[in-house]
Amino acid sequence: MSGEANNAAGEMNLVVVGAGGRMGQALIRAIQAIDGARLAGAIEREGSPHLGRDAGEIAGLGALGITITDDPLPVFAKAHGVLDFTSPGASVYFAGLAAQARIVHVIGTTGCSPEDEAQIRAAARHAVIVKSGNMSLGVNLLSVLVEKAAKALGPEDFDIEILEMHHKHKVDAPSGTALLLGEAAARGRNINLSEHSVRVRDGYTGPREDGTIGFATLRGGSVIGDHSVILAGTGETITLSHQAQDRAIFARGAVKAALWAHGRKPGLYSMRDVLGLDS
Numbered sequence: 001m002s003g004e005a006n007n008a009a010g011e012m013n014l015v016v017v018g019a020g021g022r023m024g025q026a027l028i029r030a031i032q033a034i035d036g037a038r039l040a041g042a043i044e045r046e047g048s049p050h051l052g053r054d055a056g057e058i059a060g061l062g063a064l065g066i067t068i069t070d071d072p073l074p075v076f077a078k079a080h081g082v083l084d085f086t087s088p089g090a091s092v093y094f095a096g097l098a099a100q101a102r103i104v105h106v107i108g109t110t111g112c113s114p115e116d117e118a119q120i121r122a123a124a125r126h127a128v129i130v131k132s133g134n135m136s137l138g139v140n141l142l143s144v145l146v147e148k149a150a151k152a153l154g155p156e157d158f159d160i161e162i163l164e165m166h167h168k169h170k171v172d173a174p175s176g177t178a179l180l181l182g183e184a185a186a187r188g189r190n191i192n193l194s195e196h197s198v199r200v201r202d203g204y205t206g207p208r209e210d211g212t213i214g215f216a217t218l219r220g221g222s223v224i225g226d227h228s229v230i231l232a233g234t235g236e237t238i239t240l241s242h243q244a245q246d247r248a249i250f251a252r253g254a255v256k257a258a259l260w261a262h263g264r265k266p267g268l269y270s271m272r273d274v275l276g277l278d279s
């Protein structure tokens with residue numbers, strides 16, 4: 001349905017997968033609040049306690065007439081796009097279904113393995129996919145600033161460390177955002193992140209190796225998402241940071257990404273593409 005025009009009311013029909021989750025509920029609220037978007041379906045996994053409930057009710061909006069189901073095929077067939085903040089295995093599965101249905105797939109899921117990423121790239125040969133470890137305007141702008149700072153402050157003078165803290169339920173580390181910011185720093189330095197990152201330090205580590213990008217992870221309480229990129233020189237330190245105060249920032253970004261992607265040619269796009277931050 002992706003190539004087709006919007007629905008009779010001129011809106012884009014969107015499906016939320018993982019509708020009962022923290023982000024699923026925020027996405028339902030964002031769709032209701034944004035002109036041009038309409039909630040057309042809500043999916044949860046087989047056996048979920050949310051099945052059969054109204055999507056609006058679980059998001060605190062009152063009934064919207066959309067029942068949560070575990071059968072994505074008929075729902076995707078009537079949609080223009082899918083918003084997906086679930087788990088890596090589920091996102092790979094939904095990427096295949098969205099590609100078959102030729103609908104837009106917005107993926108916020110983090111913690112994907114290189115194999116998962118390869119399967120998502122393959123699906124993007126047929127579908128328009130927007131994927132980002134962070135859908136907020138603030139973090140994507142921060143990534144541009146980090147890239148510039150890393151380019152201006154070379155590895156002989158400044159060490160780069162990335163610190164993140166999230167709520168105690170988060171299952172992947174480092175966060176998708178920390179990796180996105182690490183990629184931005186690596187791009188600024190013209191290096192490959194996977195060859196220069198230090199993801200864990202423990203015990204007698206020896207001195208820091210010049211040119212590496214270090215990651216540190218904190219977990220606790222209900223923290224939505226705090227990130228700092230620290231550029232540490234001799235005698236001075238620069239810290240570029242972002243604190244998320246409401247999951248609505250990610251949900252609004254995801255709906256904006258779907259509206260932007262509708263009607264574009266197949267490919268894998270980033271939030272920097274959506275927000276025009278590279279032009």
Ligand SMILES: NC(=O)C1=CN([C@@H]2O[C@H](COP(=O)(O)OP(=O)(O)OC[C@H]3O[C@@H](n4cnc5c(N)ncnc54)[C@H](OP(=O)(O)O)[C@@H]3O)[C@@H](O)[C@H]2O)C=CC1
Nearest residue numbers: 018021022023044045085086090108109110133134135250
């Ligand atoms: N890119 C961004 O801007 C952001 C990304 N995220 C990422 O989004 C993901 C979800 O985060 P969050 O909402 O906090 O997590 P939650 O665990 O609250 O929500 C995930 C939801 O997806 C459901 N789910 C899992 N597998 C399937 C499946 N196969 N079919 C249907 N539903 C499924 C889960 O069901 P069940 O509970 O039964 O397993 C759950 O309801 C994480 O990877 C997180 O890092 C989060 C915020 C912002």
Ligand SMILES: O=C(O)C1=N[C@H](C(=O)O)C[C@H](O)C1
Nearest residue numbers: 110133170175176177224225
């Ligand atoms: O799991 C979360 O909650 C979040 N995940 C994303 C990440 O891994 O960076 C984005 C945000 O920080 C919240």
